[in-house]
Amino acid sequence: MKKSLFLFLFLSVFITNLSAQKVYLPTPESIGKRPMPEWFGNAKFGIFVHWGLYAVPAWANPVGEPFKVSWETWFKNNAYAEWYLNTMKFKDAPTWKHHVETYGENFDYYDFVPVFNKKTVAWDAQKWTDLFSKIGAKYVVFTTKHHDGFTLYPSTVPNPFVDKSVINSPKDFVGELAKSSRKAGMKFGVYYSGGLDWTFYRSPIVNLFPDIFQSMPKSVAYTAYADNHYHELINRYKPDVLWNDINYPDNGDFLGICAEAINQNPNVVFNDRWGKFKEYGQYSTPEYRTLDSISVKKWETCRGIGYSFGYNQVENDKQLLSADALVDMLVDIVSKNGNFLLNVGPNANGEIPAIQIERLEALGEWLKINGEGIFDTKPYTVAEGASNQKIKIRFTQKENVVYTFLLDKLTDNQLIINKLKKGIKNVELLSDKPVPLKWKQNNEELTLTFPEKTKESYAHTLRVTY
Ligand code: GLC
Numbered sequence: 293m294k295k296s297l298f299l300f301l302f303l304s305v306f307i308t309n310l311s312a313q314k315v316y317l318p319t320p321e322s323i324g325k326r327p328m329p330e331w332f333g334n335a336k337f338g339i340f341v342h343w344g345l346y347a348v349p350a351w352a353n354p355v356g357e358p359f360k361v362s363w364e365t366w367f368k369n370n371a372y373a374e375w376y377l378n379t380m381k382f383k384d385a386p387t388w389k390h391h392v393e394t395y396g397e398n399f400d401y402y403d404f405v406p407v408f409n410k411k412t413v414a415w416d417a418q419k420w421t422d423l424f425s426k427i428g429a430k431y432v433v434f435t436t437k438h439h440d441g442f443t444l445y446p447s448t449v450p451n452p453f454v455d456k457s458v459i460n461s462p463k464d465f466v467g468e469l470a471k472s473s474r475k476a477g478m479k480f481g482v483y484y485s486g487g488l489d490w491t492f493y494r495s496p497i498v499n500l501f502p503d504i505f506q507s508m509p510k511s512v513a514y515t516a517y518a519d520n521h522y523h524e525l526i527n528r529y530k531p532d533v534l535w536n537d538i539n540y541p542d543n544g545d546f547l548g549i550c551a552e553a554i555n556q557n558p559n560v561v562f563n564d565r566w567g568k569f570k571e572y573g574q575y576s577t578p579e580y581r582t583l584d585s586i587s588v589k590k591w592e593t594c595r596g597i598g599y600s601f602g603y604n605q606v607e608n609d610k611q612l613l614s615a616d617a618l619v620d621m622l623v624d625i626v627s628k629n630g631n632f633l634l635n636v637g638p639n640a641n642g643e644i645p646a647i648q649i650e651r652l653e654a655l656g657e658w659l660k661i662n663g664e665g666i667f668d669t670k671p672y673t674v675a676e677g678a679s680n681q682k683i684k685i686r687f688t689q690k691e692n693v694v695y696t697f698l699l700d701k702l703t704d705n706q707l708i709i710n711k712l713k714k715g716i717k718n719v720e721l722l723s724d725k726p727v728p729l730k731w732k733q734n735n736e737e738l739t740l741t742f743p744e745k746t747k748e749s750y751a752h753t754l755r756v757t758y
Pocket residue numbers: 342372374375537538579594601
């Protein structure tokens with residue numbers, strides 16, 4: 293009697309659990325209706341890592357910020373160091389000159405494979421994740437296969453043109469980084485170049501139209517190759533983000549990939565770079581760009597600290613954004629419902645160059661004090677305010693608090709800010725210990741008096757409580 297009661301209880305708990313776990317089908321209805329997992333909207337700040345064979349030459353002509361240089365000039369002088377393989381195909385351009393001088397003209401791009409494999413034997417994910425979590429990042433997105441086709445994990449999907457000893461890393465960088473990121477409390481996502489694979493297409497890409505579109509492999513063999521990679525990545529690493537790049541083959545198993553990814557990990561989110569499947573993307577991905585106002589649809593800006601995603605040894609302070617500019621960008625993005633996926637480009641040994649670390653740490657220090665106005669917040673009714681000192685103002689909100697950010701330095705200790713709704717109870721300046729401020733509100737105009745000795749900050753945050 294006792295035994296059968298126990299069995300009954302056990303079975304009912306088991307069945308309830310089973311039915312609570314929704315199974316997603318590879319259909320437009322099932323995938324299209326799925327709500328966006330909450331963590332992504334709250335995360336605000338992630339780290340993108342572009343790393344691969346291109347970290348060996350680590351060289352590009354820093355011609356200018358992407359999207360600000362004409363496309364005619366861009367491909368020959370591509371500032372993206374991860375495009376080295378394409379850029380070196382222009383025999384009258386600086387990358388080829390650098391290549392011949394450094395490695396000789398008979399040195400093929402894939403000759404970087406043994407160099408990379410040797411330099412990275414001792415690589416340890418922990419150093420990266422210690423830094424990323426220390427500075428407050430909530431997720432990491434890692435290049436599992438960039439346009440050159442080299443996979444950062446020992447894939448078992450055969451490439452029809454290149455031997456696996458060349459095209460697949462023997463070391464499982466993806467697995468190690470996934471494990472270590474999660475251990476440090478961060479989510480882990482996979483970047484995959486679905487639209488471009490230069491082992492399937494070998495001619496140089498000279499211009500955006502029509503070259504880049506023509507260069508996207510569309511064969512049955514490529515479609516199966518990309519699909520199989522995704523299935524493999526999902527089964528092995530259960531990613532929290534599928535960050536596809538450029539496009540996806542029209543006949544690809546996009547819905548199957550989505551369903552499998554969700555069923556393996558209910559937290560998974562998908563970006564929007566999936567070609568004809570773009571509409572299923574849960575967030576848009578402006579690159580080296582931000583939005584002017586609040587967007588109800590979630591979005592994520594990605595960019596390098598300088599002009600490149602992959603490490604470019606030529607870059608210096610002239611190309612890299614300052615910590616101050618990074619802080620302003622993060623605040624601006626978050627105020628408009630975006631996330632900031634800030635890229636790090638490690639060198640071939642897997643070390644993150646000092647000029648990148650400096651800026652990341654400064655941003656992290658700022659977040660330690662001001663992060664409560666960033667993480668887990670929602671946009672306020674407007675993103676931008678104005679002030680009498682022409683200081684740029686941004687807002688976010690959480691429960692009964694409106695966080696008000698001053699993106700420029702105070703020029704006077706009296707500041708008037710508009711756009712804050714009536715009913716303020718209290719205003720504090722976030723600092724090591726919050727500093728109460730003298731304030732007076734007249735309709736939507738708030739007058740503040742700062743103490744004479746207000747500590748400088750890349751951006752002051754006011755905790756305005758209602
Ligand atoms: C682009 C570039 C690429 C970079 C990426 C990140 O499409 O081709 O090098 O990986 O976007 O957004």
